[in-house]
Structure formats: structure tokens, C-alpha cells
Amino acid sequence: MFSIGELSKRTKVKVPTIRYYEELGLLAEAERTSGNQRRYDNTGLERLSFIRHARDLGFSIEAISSLIELQEHPDRSCETATDIAASQLEEVRAKIKRLRTLEKELSRISKGCDGEGVSEDCYVLASLADHNLCSREH
Amino acid sequence: MFSIGELSKRTKVKVPTIRYYEELGLLAEAERTSGNQRRYDNTGLERLSFIRHARDLGFSIEAISSLIELQEHPDRSCETATDIAASQLEEVRAKIKRLRTLEKELSRISKGCDGEGVSEDCYVLASLADHNLCSREH
DNA sequence: CTTGAACCTCTAGTCACTAGAGACATTACA
DNA sequence: TGTAATGTCTCTAGTGACTAGAGGTTCAAG
Numbered sequence A, B: 001m002f003s004i005g006e007l008s009k010r011t012k013v014k015v016p017t018i019r020y021y022e023e024l025g026l027l028a029e030a031e032r033t034s035g036n037q038r039r040y041d042n043t044g045l046e047r048l049s050f051i052r053h054a055r056d057l058g059f060s061i062e063a064i065s066s067l068i069e070l071q072e073h074p075d076r077s078c079e080t081a082t083d084i085a086a087s088q089l090e091e092v093r094a095k096i097k098r099l100r101t102l103e104k105e106l107s108r109i110s111k112g113c114d115g116e117g118v119s120e121d122c123y124v125l126a127s128l129a130d131h132n133l134c135s136r137e138h
Numbered sequence C: 001c002t003t004g005a006a007c008c009t010c011t012a013g014t015c016a017c018t019a020g021a022g023a024c025a026t027t028a029c030a
Numbered sequence D: 001t002g003t004a005a006t007g008t009c010t011c012t013a014g015t016g017a018c019t020a021g022a023g024g025t026t027c028a029a030g
Helices: A004-011 A015-024 A042-056 A061-072 A079-111 A123-129 B004-011 B015-024 B042-056 B061-072 B079-111 B123-129
Strands: none
Touching: A004 A015, A004 A042, A015 A042, A042 A061, A042 B123, A061 A079, A061 B123, A079 A123, A079 B079, A079 B123, A123 B042, A123 B061, B004 B015, B004 B042, B015 B042, B042 B061, B061 B079, B079 B123
């Protein structure tokens, strides 16, 4: 049995965040000492590691809730879990795509004011003001 | 001179967001009709387009404030603007990198439960629970 | 037994909006 | 000119996923 601080150290999840997860119901309510402090065992540690890992992968709290519910009803098929993971993957791919477009435009823009022969107006500002200067839609 | 709704239509920025920008000082306070409704001209339209475009590119409100301040003091060099754009670019590149790693892991995970011969435990859940199953750090 | 770190609860703040209530203004049409 | 529909006003509160701080209590080491 270990304290919330210890759990925090082991999972790299901050103490207030752990309490917050408990409040949300992601984490079961911890046992308490006679002095009202939370005590955890390996079950708590594993659960929090799961949450942490999923958050790192960009899953929303809501999605994680669903996954946890599935864990607790192993009789149900894991189709839902696969679906959740797949839709997360889709989102990630969409974000990458969008960011690539931004990258292109930003690198074009931020090259603009480099030393030589730019007109007296700032190219960065002009580019932002005038969408028509973009090479493509975004 | 046109209304806030018209401005919203033209810039695709929602009405409450426009008011919010005004409150933050990103947008100058609009002129008002005798009945206290906001009226805008081209200056307002251009400014809002600028903000919208920068937000689309992922600039924070704070960064946009700095850019606007620069616009209003054209005597200053555009170095700062270039810097802001460059750091935005850096952030975008970092995000892309991170998302690529996630993409790899997610696609590995979400292939897991495909039809054939997975053990009775769900691979998605197992992967999330056990970081050691990750092919690499993330 | 004392000290200091860790813990407790509670409220409020972050960012960039978004939603809703309740009241007033403008516009289109009869 | 009357009226109804739509638009606009301000204000407060909510979103997601935390984070920070106040003010008080408990624990572990020496």
C-alpha cells in the first residue's frame, strides 16, 4: 500500500490529476488511512498506468471511460475497443494531414523576411492578412 | 457599414467569438448604431480576417496580439513577426513528429483484434495497459 | 515529541471559445 | 403604420483536462 505521492511518482501523473480522475470516476475511490489519506495498491497503479498511457496516445477521458467499462465487462466483445482505437487513429491521421499543410505555409511565410530585398511591408503580416497569398487552401 | 452577423458570414467567425475578440482587445471597439448595435467597415473586416487566418494556422491569441501590435507600429522591425512565425513552425513540426509516433502505435494496436487467433483478452486493452508492448517510447 | 514534508478539501483560474436567458433593435411585409 | 420574425444586446455559466493556491490536518524521521 502506498500514498498518492508515491503513485504519482511511479506513474508520472501529478497528484491533483490523480484526485481529479478519482472525482471523474475513472479511478475507483481509494482506501483511506485512519487519518483520511488515500492508499493504493497494484490494482490502482495498473489502472492509472492504463489511463496515463491512453491519455498520452490522445484518447479523450470519455473514450477512456468507455474502455474501462469494457475492461470491467470482459464478457462483451472487444469490437468497441477496436472501434475506439480505430477512430482515435483516424483523428490522429487527420491532424497530421492538417498540420502538414500548416507546416508548408508557415515555412513559406517565415522565410519571407529573410535579409534580402523584401519590400518594406512585413511578409509575415501580409501573408496572414491576405489569404490569397496562400499557395493552397487550409 | 454592416452588422456583426454580416461580418460573421463574411469571415466565418461566429458572432459570439467576434464579441469575445473585441473584449480581449484583439478587435477595436466597433462603432454603434443609435440602438447600440455594432457596425463594421472594411478595416474591421480585414482585421478579423487576419485574426481568423492566424488562428487557423494555430497561432495563440497571445501571439496574434503581438503580431497586431507590430502591425500598429510599422516603424519596428518585422524580426519579431518572423520569430513568432518561426516558433509557430517549430511547434507544428514537433506536433507532427509526436503524432507520427502515435499513429504507428495506434495502427499497431487497432489491427490487434482482427478476426484471427487473438487470445481471448482484447489486444487493444492489453496494449494500453502495458506500455512494454509498445514498440518504442512515446 | 517536534518538525517539516506530504496530504486533505475547496475554490478559482487556464485557453479559446460556446450556450443560453431575457431584453431590446431592426427589417420585411401586409 | 402595425406586427411578426429575425437579429442583436449584455450577462452568466459551461466546456475539457487539468493546474494553482489557501488553509488546515496527518504522517514519518530524528
